[in-house]
Amino acid sequence: MALLAHRFRLPIALLLLGLLLAAPAAGLIDAYWARTVMLIAILSLLVSGLNVVLGYAGELALGQVALYAVGAYVAGYIGVGLGATDVFLALGAAVLAAVAVGLVTGIPGLRLGGWSLAMVTFFLVILVPNLIDVFEPFTGGTLGLATAVPTLFGAELTGDGLYLLIVAVAAIWFALVRNLLLSRHGDVFLVLRQSPILASVLGVSVYRLKLLVYVIGAIPAALAGALFAMLDGFVAPETFTFALALSVLAASVIGGSTSVYGAIAGALVMQLGQQTLTRFQDWQLVIYGGFLLLAGIVFNRGLAGLWHDGLAAARRRGLLPKAPAAAAVAEGEAELGTLDGAVLRTEELEKSFGGNKALQGVSIEARPGEVTALIGPNGSGKTTLLNLISGFYRPSGGRLMLGETEIGGRPAYRIARLGVTRTFQTPLIPKDMTTRAFVATGRYATHKVGIATALLRLPAFRRGYRADDAEALRLLRLLGIEETADRPVDSLALGTRRLVEVARALASRPRVFLFDEVGSGLDESDLRVLEHAVGMIREAGGTVILVEHNFPLVLKLADRIHVLSQGRLIASGTPAEIQADRRVLAEYTGATDPADLEPAEPRKGGR
Numbered sequence: 063m064a065l066l067a068h069r070f071r072l073p074i075a076l077l078l079l080g081l082l083l084a085a086p087a088a089g090l091i092d093a094y095w096a097r098t099v100m101l102i103a104i105l106s107l108l109v110s111g112l113n114v115v116l117g118y119a120g121e122l123a124l125g126q127v128a129l130y131a132v133g134a135y136v137a138g139y140i141g142v143g144l145g146a147t148d149v150f151l152a153l154g155a156a157v158l159a160a161v162a163v164g165l166v167t168g169i170p171g172l173r174l175g176g177w178s179l180a181m182v183t184f185f186l187v188i189l190v191p192n193l194i195d196v197f198e199p200f201t202g203g204t205l206g207l208a209t210a211v212p213t214l215f216g217a218e219l220t221g222d223g224l225y226l227l228i229v230a231v232a233a234i235w236f237a238l239v240r241n242l243l244l245s246r247h248g249d250v251f252l253v254l255r256q257s258p259i260l261a262s263v264l265g266v267s268v269y270r271l272k273l274l275v276y277v278i279g280a281i282p283a284a285l286a287g288a289l290f291a292m293l294d295g296f297v298a299p300e301t302f303t304f305a306l307a308l309s310v311l312a313a314s315v316i317g318g319s320t321s322v323y324g325a326i327a328g329a330l331v332m333q334l335g336q337q338t339l340t341r342f343q344d345w346q347l348v349i350y351g352g353f354l355l356l357a358g359i360v361f362n363r364g365l366a367g368l369w370h371d372g373l374a375a376a377r378r379r380g381l382l383p384k385a386p387a388a389a390a391v392a393e394g395e396a397e398l399g400t401l402d403g404a405v406l407r408t409e410e411l412e413k414s415f416g417g418n419k420a421l422q423g424v425s426i427e428a429r430p431g432e433v434t435a436l437i438g439p440n441g442s443g444k445t446t447l448l449n450l451i452s453g454f455y456r457p458s459g460g461r462l463m464l465g466e467t468e469i470g471g472r473p474a475y476r477i478a479r480l481g482v483t484r485t486f487q488t489p490l491i492p493k494d495m496t497t498r499a500f501v502a503t504g505r506y507a508t509h510k511v512g513i514a515t516a517l518l519r520l521p522a523f524r525r526g527y528r529a530d531d532a533e534a535l536r537l538l539r540l541l542g543i544e545e546t547a548d549r550p551v552d553s554l555a556l557g558t559r560r561l562v563e564v565a566r567a568l569a570s571r572p573r574v575f576l577f578d579e580v581g582s583g584l585d586e587s588d589l590r591v592l593e594h595a596v597g598m599i600r601e602a603g604g605t606v607i608l609v610e611h612n613f614p615l616v617l618k619l620a621d622r623i624h625v626l627s628q629g630r631l632i633a634s635g636t637p638a639e640i641q642a643d644r645r646v647l648a649e650y651t652g653a654t655d656p657a658d659l660e661p662a663e664p665r666k667g668g669r
């Protein structure tokens with residue numbers, strides 16, 4: 063049954079949509095319910111815009127209501143003031159204006175980072191009545207604006223025609239946004255929400271992507287505004303209140319902000335609540351606040367989350383058949399192929415934090431087909447060096463070269479695009495994503511499929527998606543964790559997360575790998591897998607820089623070891639040379655008498 067439903071979901075969805083579209087004309091619903099459906103469609107557009115921005119990109123943008131007002135007034139004004147009543151013109155103009163407002167508010171809001179966008183958009187909502195006043199000749203000020211009857215190809219659009227338009231626009235938006243969010247772009251939005259740092263490592267410009275998502279979120283708000291103006295025939299400032307902004311936020315949380323269709327569920331609850339509870343108006347702020355608290359505490363993934371949990375529980379109990387199994391990769395020994403490793407060189411590299419000289423005059427070279435290890439006691443500057451190479455810190459002096467290209471001080475996402483990838487001491491793992499999808503995001507910058515291609519699900523999108531999927535599965539198999547492919551990646555144990563990070567790093571086929579304490583937290587069998595993986599990267603010609611406290615692991619894996627102490631390089635050499643270096647061992651193990659040291663059996667770690 064569930065498999066059938068899965069297979070025929072598109073025909074079923076189209077049938078339901080057809081029924082909904084035909085409902086008033088076929089006499090299935092009366093005028094009251096037709097208006098209710100239209101209002102739910104309009105509200106769900108508004109909520110959907112917030113879901114894209116808040117649920118996917120993690121930016122609290124409260125300005126949906128302001129963009130809704132822009133859509134309503136622009137569509138209203140061009141009809142009355144300019145005589146342009148055609149619905150396509152009205153919708154197009156509304157979207158253009160909202161995108162412009164989105165850019166004007168988003169650019170400073172997002173440049174400043176932190177909570178700036180929330181603040182900017184909060185004030186935008188507060189300012190709406192004043193702006194309506196300032197632009198009185200266009201908006202009608204406090205008296206409001208009576209709009210013209212919309213037309214389609216010259217014919218007036220009212221009653222059932224308007225109903226068809228509103229429901230169809232909402233349906234088209236949801237189809238497009240579904241295509242976008244259930245693509246690699248949507249996966250990368252989720253990564254961005256969880257960790258802008260990780261997004262940069264995937265080669266994503268955090269600022270540009272956030273701006274793009276914010277502007278995409280403005281589109282349904284503008285459509286909703288224009289449709290509302292057409293439905294009511296009148297636009298007035300009282301509609302665009304802060305209470306409405308809160309109700310949109312509450313609907314987003316109730317429906318589940320990280321869900322495509324949660325917006326419809328949230329809008330349905332809000333609209334029906336408003337219509338059926340007579341005291342709703344008096345208590346609306348308390349009710350919205352209550353909803354937000356309830357949703358935050360009891361079901362923080364909203365109604366959509368409850369729905370998915372219910373399906374999963376029913377599958378576990380055998381009430382529903384299991385979800386279709388993951389597509390398998392072609393059988394055969396998984397191999398890495400050839401990697402185009404590059405020489406990574408630091409020349410007299412310096413980094414200071416105020417008076418603290420974290421790195422002083424560090425010169426090392428990491429070559430393709432070799433593992434270069436960095437060791438040293440806590441606070442010696444190892445992670446600082448990785449942060450400089452991957453672009454999270456700017457060098458205070460010296461040079462950083464990738465091949466013949468100077469990369470010191472370039473933004474992290476540009477360095478990632480040049481082929482430098484990394485893992486983190488504490489693995490950065492997103493929520494609401496399967497392991498396979500997460501590993502596939504490693505290919506986002508290198509195997510990009512355009513947004514328009516994804517929106518329209520063109521053949522290139524399907525090919526790219528399948529190739530990403532197969533490659534992710536192949537890499538998971540290579541690391542012996544194929545069975546985690548369809549599990550939520552944030553449900554995995556620490557050791558497995560580290561291996562997943564290695565798979566994600568491999569997915570971009572980088573030139574240089576920076577592994578930050580990738581061995582810590584791994585059990586014996588995971589460690590063997592890791593050793594095998596690092597060995598494969600070396601054989602394939604990749605350049606590996608390994609920061610590691612597990613000294614025996616370093617001795618096993620490294621071709622060359624550099625030892626840092628208090629930000630300075632105190633020794634460099636082969637594992638045998640380092641193992642025999644008494645000064646290093648004294649520094650590294652903290653022993654006071656070098657004679658006590660047993661070079662043949664190095665102590666584990668420097669902690």
Ligand SMILES: Nc1ncnc2c1ncn2[C@@H]1O[C@H](COP(=O)(O)OP(=O)(O)OP(=O)(O)O)[C@@H](O)[C@H]1O
Pocket residue numbers: 415418420438439440441442443444445446447
């Ligand atoms: N963002 C920062 N701001 C200020 N000081 C910093 C910053 N990052 C690192 N440091 C300082 O730089 C020095 C080197 O730290 P770093 O984290 O690179 O050492 P590490 O060798 O990686 O240590 P561990 O093994 O504990 O990870 C320390 O004194 C640390 O306090």
